[in-house]
Amino acid sequence: MLRDLGLEGRHNVQNAKDGAPIVINRQHALSNRRIKFDPATRRITVEREEFRSLNFLERLHRRRGFQDPYLVEDTWAFSADLTMLTLVFWGLSGIWLGWGIRQTRVWGSLCLVSGMAMFALFLALL
Amino acid sequence: MTSFDRINRRAHLFLVLLPWVVMYGVSSFVISHHATWFKSDNPSAWEPVFERPFQKSIPEQANHSGETNRQQLRAVATEILRENGLEGAFYAERPNAGELRITRTTFFDQTRLTYSITDHKLRAERQRLTWDQVVLRLHTYTGHHQPLFRNRLWSFTVDLTCLTILLWIVSGIIMWWRMAKVRIWGAIALGGGIASFLLLVWRF
Numbered sequence: 126m127l128r129d130l131g132l133e134g135r136h137n138v139q140n141a142k143d144g145a146p147i148v149i150n151r152q153h154a155l156s157n158r159r160i161k162f163d164p165a166t167r168r169i170t171v172e173r174e175e176f177r178s179l180n181f182l183e184r185l186h187r188r189r190g191f192q193d194p195y196l197v198e199d200t201w202a203f204s205a206d207l208t209m210l211t212l213v214f215w216g217l218s219g220i221w222l223g224w225g226i227r228q229t230r231v232w233g234s235l236c237l238v239s240g241m242a243m244f245a246l247f248l249a250l251l
Numbered sequence: 252m253t254s255f256d257r258i259n260r261r262a263h264l265f266l267v268l269l270p271w272v273v274m275y276g277v278s279s280f281v282i283s284h285h286a287t288w289f290k291s292d293n294p295s296a297w298e299p300v301f302e303r304p305f306q307k308s309i310p311e312q313a314n315h316s317g318e319t320n321r322q323q324l325r326a327v328a329t330e331i332l333r334e335n336g337l338e339g340a341f342y343a344e345r346p347n348a349g350e351l352r353i354t355r356t357t358f359f360d361q362t363r364l365t366y367s368i369t370d371h372k373l374r375a376e377r378q379r380l381t382w383d384q385v386v387l388r389l390h391t392y393t394g395h396h397q398p399l400f401r402n403r404l405w406s407f408t409v410d411l412t413c414l415t416i417l418l419w420i421v422s423g424i425i426m427w428w429r430m431a432k433v434r435i436w437g438a439i440a441l442g443g444g445i446a447s448f449l450l451l452v453w454r455f
Contacts (some may be wrong), residue, residue: 155453189283190283191283191284197451197454201451204448205279208279209283212272212273212279212416213273213276213277215419216272216273217273219269220269237267239267240267240268240270241269244271247404247405250401251392251394251401
């Protein structure tokens with residue numbers, strides 16, 4: 126049905142029993158779509174969720190890939206993986222760069238150690 | 252301009268939030284691949300800690316949903332935790348009319364307190380978290396609504412980490428713009444990144 130409508134992508138289906146309408150929730154980053162097909166009347170309706178910026182941001186934050194057979198999902202998940210690796214690389218390469226600046230080595234080391242101590246303290250206390 | 256550049260570089264260097272940045276990077280990767288690569292086989296068992304007689308009146312409102320009632324429930328749960336020397340981050344629920352359940356959480360374990368309203372008994376059990384649960388908890392932990400100052404202080408450092416990442420990005424763009432030699436390649440990379448992001452959001 127999604128393919129026929131040109132709406133292929135990540136979705137879930139609310140199971141229809143005894144001829145009740147089939148409801149498909151097509152998840153989309155901007156706004157979800159709800160597709161309802163009533164076998165009795167052979168009518169299909171497509172509704173678009175109202176755009177809300179907070180929902181949009183939360184969907185982007187929680188979106189994962191690699192579970193569904195869609196290239197766009199996997200591409201998103203791959204770019205998210207790259208972002209995570211970049212974040213760790215940014216952080217750790219900063220130590221390398223900071224160590225290379227002789228004038229600020231002491232203060233930089235002090236900041237690094239105090240950050241690690243603070244994090245360790247939180248791990249112990251919380 | 253020199254002073255701005257200096258402040259910019261020092262801000263990159265002297266921010267003490269590196270462990271949070273690394274933690275969010277690593278934990279995001281674990282969450283992204285949790286079902287396939289990182290899921291522990293079995294959660295640890297709940298071990299009994301104590302079971303003892305306990306008397307606490309539970310307000311009727313704490314039995315219902317809604318914000319005011321949720322606050323009532325949390326207030327009672329805070330008192331129970333304090334009276335048992337277990338103050339800290341928690342969530343509370345009423346699984347049925349005769350029970351109040353409080354789950355006191357830390358990064359490495361959780362203690363489940365079940366207060367039987369009809370029998371006036373309090374039972375405590377503890378569960379050690381598996382390593383992947385620890386990582387998930389570090390990633391999702393929020394302390395703004397929790398009772399202790401140190402819980403809220405953690406949330407404050409998380410807010411600072413978010414601002415730091417944004418500052419890194421904006422100041423990185425400013426530093427790159429000042430480097431005439433790499434301006435073109437940087438612009439291609441930046442433009443390509445923005446375009447591919449917009450394309451993915453549109454096609455999702």
